[in-house]
Amino acid sequence: xxxxxxxxxxGVSRSTVSRVINNYPNVPAKTREKVMKIIREYHYEPNLSAxxxxxxxxxxxxxxxxxxxxxxxxxxxxxxxxxxPFVDAFVDIGNSMGYYMLVHTVCKPGDCWRIRQTFxxxxxxxxxxxxxxxxxxxxSILSDISHPVVIMDYSPSQIEKTINPKARIGVFxxxxxKGVNSVVDHLVSLGxxxxxxxxxxxxxxxxxxxxxxxxxxxxxxxxxxxxRYMIKGDFTWETVVxxxxxxxxxxxxxxxxxxxxxxMAIAAIETFRRHGxxxxxxxxxTGYDDSPASAIVKPSLxxxxxxxxxxxxxxxxMLSELxxxxxxxxxxxxxxxxxxxxxxxxxxxxxxxxx
Amino acid sequence: xxxxxxxxxxGVSRSTVSRVINNYPNVPAKTREKVMKIIREYHYEPNLSAxxxxxxxxxxxxxxxxxxxxxxxxxxxxxxxxxxPFVDAFVDIGNSMGYYMLVHTVCKPGDCWRIRQTFxxxxxxxxxxxxxxxxxxxxSILSDISHPVVIMDYSPSQIEKTINPKARIGVFxxxxxKGVNSVVDHLVSLGxxxxxxxxxxxxxxxxxxxxxxxxxxxxxxxxxxxxRYMIKGDFTWETVVxxxxxxxxxxxxxxxxxxxxxxMAIAAIETFRRHGxxxxxxxxxTGYDDSPASAIVKPSLxxxxxxxxxxxxxxxxMLSELxxxxxxxxxxxxxxxxxxxxxxxxxxxxxxxxx
DNA sequence: CTGAAAGCGCTTACAG
DNA sequence: CTGAAAGCGCTTACAG
Numbered sequence: 001x002x003x004x005x006x007x008x009x010x011g012v013s014r015s016t017v018s019r020v021i022n023n024y025p026n027v028p029a030k031t032r033e034k035v036m037k038i039i040r041e042y043h044y045e046p047n048l049s050a051x052x053x054x055x056x057x058x059x060x061x062x063x064x065x066x067x068x069x070x071x072x073x074x075x076x077x078x079x080x081x082x083x084x085p086f087v088d089a090f091v092d093i094g095n096s097m098g099y100y101m102l103v104h105t106v107c108k109p110g111d112c113w114r115i116r117q118t119f120x121x122x123x124x125x126x127x128x129x130x131x132x133x134x135x136x137x138x139x140s141i142l143s144d145i146s147h148p149v150v151i152m153d154y155s156p157s158q159i160e161k162t163i164n165p166k167a168r169i170g171v172f173x174x175x176x177x178k179g180v181n182s183v184v185d186h187l188v189s190l191g192x193x194x195x196x197x198x199x200x201x202x203x204x205x206x207x208x209x210x211x212x213x214x215x216x217x218x219x220x221x222x223x224x225x226x227x228r229y230m231i232k233g234d235f236t237w238e239t240v241v242x243x244x245x246x247x248x249x250x251x252x253x254x255x256x257x258x259x260x261x262x263x264m265a266i267a268a269i270e271t272f273r274r275h276g277x278x279x280x281x282x283x284x285x286t287g288y289d290d291s292p293a294s295a296i297v298k299p300s301l302x303x304x305x306x307x308x309x310x311x312x313x314x315x316x317x318m319l320s321e322l323x324x325x326x327x328x329x330x331x332x333x334x335x336x337x338x339x340x341x342x343x344x345x346x347x348x349x350x351x352x353x354x355x
Numbered sequence: 356x357x358x359x360x361x362x363x364x365x366g367v368s369r370s371t372v373s374r375v376i377n378n379y380p381n382v383p384a385k386t387r388e389k390v391m392k393i394i395r396e397y398h399y400e401p402n403l404s405a406x407x408x409x410x411x412x413x414x415x416x417x418x419x420x421x422x423x424x425x426x427x428x429x430x431x432x433x434x435x436x437x438x439x440p441f442v443d444a445f446v447d448i449g450n451s452m453g454y455y456m457l458v459h460t461v462c463k464p465g466d467c468w469r470i471r472q473t474f475x476x477x478x479x480x481x482x483x484x485x486x487x488x489x490x491x492x493x494x495s496i497l498s499d500i501s502h503p504v505v506i507m508d509y510s511p512s513q514i515e516k517t518i519n520p521k522a523r524i525g526v527f528x529x530x531x532x533k534g535v536n537s538v539v540d541h542l543v544s545l546g547x548x549x550x551x552x553x554x555x556x557x558x559x560x561x562x563x564x565x566x567x568x569x570x571x572x573x574x575x576x577x578x579x580x581x582x583r584y585m586i587k588g589d590f591t592w593e594t595v596v597x598x599x600x601x602x603x604x605x606x607x608x609x610x611x612x613x614x615x616x617x618x619m620a621i622a623a624i625e626t627f628r629r630h631g632x633x634x635x636x637x638x639x640x641t642g643y644d645d646s647p648a649s650a651i652v653k654p655s656l657x658x659x660x661x662x663x664x665x666x667x668x669x670x671x672x673m674l675s676e677l678x679x680x681x682x683x684x685x686x687x688x689x690x691x692x693x694x695x696x697x698x699x700x701x702x703x704x705x706x707x708x709x710x
Numbered sequence: 711c712t713g714a715a716a717g718c719g720c721t722t723a724c725a726g
Numbered sequence: 727c728t729g730a731a732a733g734c735g736c737t738t739a740c741a742g
Contacts, residue, residue, distance in 0.1 A: 002719055013729045018721055026727060045475040049413075050719035052404040053734045060457075060478075084439055091458050095469070100478065102415075103446050103458045114450070120400040123415075123455065266651075296621075298653055357735055368713045373737055381711060405735035408718045 001044050009042075010035045021046055052122065060100040061319065062118050062127040063090050067107045082235070082261065082289060086130055086152070089312035097316060099125075112137040119145050126150075126319045132235060133203040134158060142169065148322030150315045155205045156332045166328040170318040172311060175334045176206055179304040180213035182339035183258050183286045186302070188221050191348035192256040192284060196229025196247075198240060198268060200260035207235070210260045210288070229254045237267040244271040255283060255348050262287035262294045265301055269344065284345035290338070299343035311335045356399050365393045376401055407477065415455040416674065417473050417482035418445050422462045437590070437616065437644060441485055441507070444667035452671060467492040474500050481505075481674045487590060488558040489513060497524065503677030505670045510560045511687045521683040525673040527666060530689045531561055534659040535568035537694035538613050538641045541657070543576050546703035547611040547639060551584025551602075553595060553623060555615035562590070565615045565643070584609045592622040599626040610638060610703050617642035617649045620656055624699065639700035645693070654698035666690045 003017045010017065012035060019027045020035040027035075038044070052058050065083055087103065094101040102124055106112060118124055126148035131138060134154060139162040142149060150170035151159070159171050187195055197214050200207030215225050228250065231243045244267070247253065259265035265287035269279050279285060279299055287294050287303035294301035318331055358372045365372065367390060374382045375390040382390075393399070407413050420438055442458065449456040457479055461467060473479055481503035486493060489509060494517040497504060505525035506514070514526050542550055552569050555562030570580050583605065586598045599622070602608065614620035620642035624634050634640055634654055642649050642658035649656035673686055 003721095004719080014720080015722080015729055016727090019728090022721080028727070031727085043471075043475070045472055047408070047719050048476040048478055049404040049407040050734090051721075053402070053408055053736085054719080054721040055734065056721075058404075087442070087458075091460050092462075095460055100473070101458055103442075103456050105446050105450055107447075116398075117400055118455070120398070121403040123403055293648070293651060296648060296651060358737095359735080369736080370713055370738080371711090374712090377737080383711070386711085402735050405718090406737075408720085409735080409737040410718070411737075 001042050003044075003046060006035065006038050006042070006044055010038045057125045057323070058100075058123060059098065060102055060124045061090075061094050061316075062102045062104060062115070062124040063087065063094075064115050064118075064127060064129045065103070065105050066129075066131040066133065067105055080263075082132075082291075083130065085291075085308035086312060089309045090128060090316065093309075093312050093316050097320065099316075109135060109137045112141060115141055116144065119147050126323045128152070128315060128319065131204070132201060132207075134205060135203075139163075142167065148319055150319045150322075152311070152315065153204060153206050156330075158205075160330060163330070167330065168322040168326070168328055170315065170322060170331040170333065172315050172318070172333045172335065173209075174206055174306060175337050176209040177213045179288065179306075179337040179339070180210055180258070181217050182337075183288075183302075183304060184214065184217040184221070186339070186341070187256045187258070187284060187286070187345060188223070190256075190284065190345060192254075193223055193348070194226065194229065194254040194256070195223065196226070196231060196254035196257045198231045198233045198243075198257060198259040198264045200264075201234040204235075207260060214258060226254070228252055229257075231257070233260060233264045235261050235264065237263050240264045240267040241271050244268050245275070248272070248275050248277075253283060255350050256345065257283060257285050259285060259287055262289040262291040262301060262303055265303070265344070266293060266297050269297065269299070280344050280346040281349060284348075286345060290340055294340075295342070301340075302342045302345045303340050305338035305340050307335055307337070356397050358399075358401060361390065361393050361397070361399055364397075365390045412480045412678070413455075413478060414453065415457055415479045416449050416671075417457045417459060417470070417479040418442065418449075419470050419473075419482060419484045420458070420460050421484075421486040421488065422460055435618075437487075437646075438485065440646075440663035441667060444664045445483060445671065448664075448667050448671050452675065454671075464490060464492045467496060470496055471499065474502050481678045483507070483670060483674065486559070487556060487562075489560060490558075494518075497522065503674055505674045505677070507666070507670065508559060508561050511685075513560075515685060518685070522685065523677040523681070523683055525670065525677060525686040525688065527670050527673070527688045527690065528564075529561055529661060530692050531564040532568045534643065534661075534692040534694070535565055535613070536572050537692075538643075538657075538659060539569065539572040539576070541694070541696070542611045542613070542639060542641070542700060543578070545611075545639065545700060547609075548578055548703070549581065549584065549609040549611070550578065551581070551586060551609035551612045553586045553588045553598075553612060553614040553619045555619075556589040559590075562615060569613060581609070583607055584612070586612070588615060588619045590616050590619065592618050595619045595622040596626050599623050600630070603627070603630050603632075608638060610705050611700065612638060612640050614640060614642055617644040617646040617656060617658055620658070620699070621648060621652050624652065624654070635699050635701040636704060639703075641700060645695055649695075650697070656695075657697045657700045658695050660693035660695050662690055662692070 003014050007014045007017045017035055020032050091101045129151040142163050148168040152172050154171050156171045163169055199211050202208055218225050233240050265285050268285055287301040290303050290305035294303050358369050362369045362372045372390055375387050446456045484506040497518050503523040507527050509526050511526045554566050557563055573580050588595050620640050623640055627634055642656040645658050645660035649658050
């Protein structure tokens with residue numbers, strides 16, 4: 001079934017059928033109804049490729065995820081408390097806005113060409129990129145592509161530096177200053193003065209931001225930053241365990257630790273407990289993400305709540321706006337974050353040593 | 356950049372460029388290399404719509420998920436231990452096979468037309484459907500569509516009854532007989548004789564299968580099926596809590612319960628504990644799925660392990676086979692399952708009453 | 711081995 | 727308001 005047959009059956013030309021399909025105003029109600037009747041009767045759907053080839057949009061959005069785990073890890077995206085709620089939200093919101101969502105996982109920088117290809121084959125009208133690393137590959141993509149792109153968790157200044165003049169780009173970040181401040185202030189109010197941090201990967205914008213904000217907030221409270229308590233992490237569970245063990249064996253412990261995400265907070269809790277320490281009595285720990293797991297673990301995590309759904313909604317609105325207009329521009333957004341108090345922090349029960 | 360320009364630059368016709376792109380044999384190596392050089396130099400990518408319109412495949416697979424939660428639940432797909440590993444696996448495997456994956460969530464039966472539309476607009480070469488309910492809508496889709504489809508967790512006989520003669524359909528199920536038997540046998544070996552079940556939704560194939568296999572296996576051990584211990588559930592956490600409370604208040608408890616998925620097992624554990632019961636000392640509980648949460652909860656769950664990744668791999672192979680050949684046929688597959696023993700079951704410590 | 715030409719199924723100026 | 731015609735960028739018989 002094609003538009004020509006619909007035209008014949010309705011006694012009009014293909015042009016008119018097209019006008020009806022595209023809901024153009026210059027069709028009298030009567031003609032429109034006559035054509036619609038045939039269309040409905042035959043369950044006619046215009047061929048997407050033909051429409052796109054003739055200049056219409058694809059109505060498809062690409063969602064590109066950069067896995068922090070390599071291809072062998074079984075739960076690398078959807079077992080991940082950061083990516084999975086985003087995917088969920090983006091797919092649902094995109095679908096409810098009438099878009100089709102093309103989801104693509106990039107496991108190594110060498111696969112980035114796939115993103116380019118998706119654009120250059122004209123498969124999509126625009127893209128969402130969710131990374132955990134700022135990289136040359138991404139900047140090169142951004143500078144090549146003329147389609148609209150919204151990128152999550154990326155340094156706005158970095159974007160502004162590299163993109164081409166006719167780019168239509170949105171950048172969406174977390175309000176990490178607020179998030180980190182909530183957490184630090186909470187711990188300080190509980191009497192903690194030796195506060196450490198499990199850092200996220202420093203190649204990511206939020207990883208760096210959270211560290212910077214942490215250092216700044218300690219200073220604001222007149223507290224020192226002790227390098228021994230700045231624990232290396234990359235947002236994954238595995239890398240944190242040995243670092244925490246190193247800390248334990250050093251016998252130089254902070255009384256509280258701010259983790260840069262929930263996964264690392266949970267890894268730390270498990271490790272401390274395995275070595276006979278009590279959480280939160282011996283050491284308070286906070287998370288970041290408010291993942292489902294953060295409410296299930298014992299003790300449940302005091303953590304920063306990221307509004308994934310709302311972020312996805314606003315990102316999609318941004319993207320859709322960039323698609324509709326072809327004015328080059330860069331939009332920057334920050335998502336508000338919340339703070340959830342649960343069981344993983346308590347008052348500082350240690351006799352305080354001078355710091 | 357289009358094929359015509361490549362042709363001009365390479366000094367050949369568009370036909371030859373097309374032959375090179377499609378890797379046809381009737382092009383001398385020299386000509387091929389000459390053309391490839393230009394293609395690479397200009398990063399040329401053929402326009403997808405034009406190719407598809409001219410008869411090529413889209414190289415895109417649709418992945419359709421029927422949410423068991425409604426649109427308002429924040430983690431309805433990716434916080435779900437059943438859907439999320441599937442999505443993860445399908446996207447990754449599809450991508451690594453060179454397919455693009457179109458992910459679509461259907462939240463209510465009324466949205467099913469979207470699936471049809473995806474096919475009739477010729478957006479995809481084939482589809483994967485993951486449901487939790489056997490429904491008229493799905494059967495109607497299956498009977499209309501001439502594209503290949505693989506459907507997970509569906510009664511093969513139901514499929515065979517409804518589809519059209521030129522259908523290319525794959526059905527993929529779990530080996531629930533083995534899964535349920537492992538669990539029941541384990542509990543029996545621990546001395547349990549009053550064993551209950553939290554059922555999954557009976558509109559789903561696996562929900563019914565697990566119940567049937569459970570009843571059968573109890574009979575095999577000469578144990579009675581007590582209707583009071585057949586607890587209603589629909590695979591979600593929420594509906595189980597009140598049912599378990601009803602059971603507790605009845606003061607008629609089994610010594611062990613087989614849950615039809617992990618989410619319901621965890622809900623049951625939480626509910627029992629809230630009412631002062633110890634797991635597994637007072638009551639043993641098993642799960643089904645081997646979700647990440649099943650290893651994190653306390654006590655960790657003894658559960659049936661579903662090989663999501665392998666299932667997705669084999670499903671994609673099936674689908675790809677159905678796409679390549681246009682012989683109508685129905686393929687049926689069963690996935691092997693594993694069994695993981697953790698902390699949620701122990702020996703029956705109750706004085707056994709006559710049953 | 712290779713090119714000219716038709717065709718895929720739409721949309722959109724253009725002319726009326 | 728409406729239709730005939732050109733065009734979107736490919737692929738593929740067909741002829742040579």
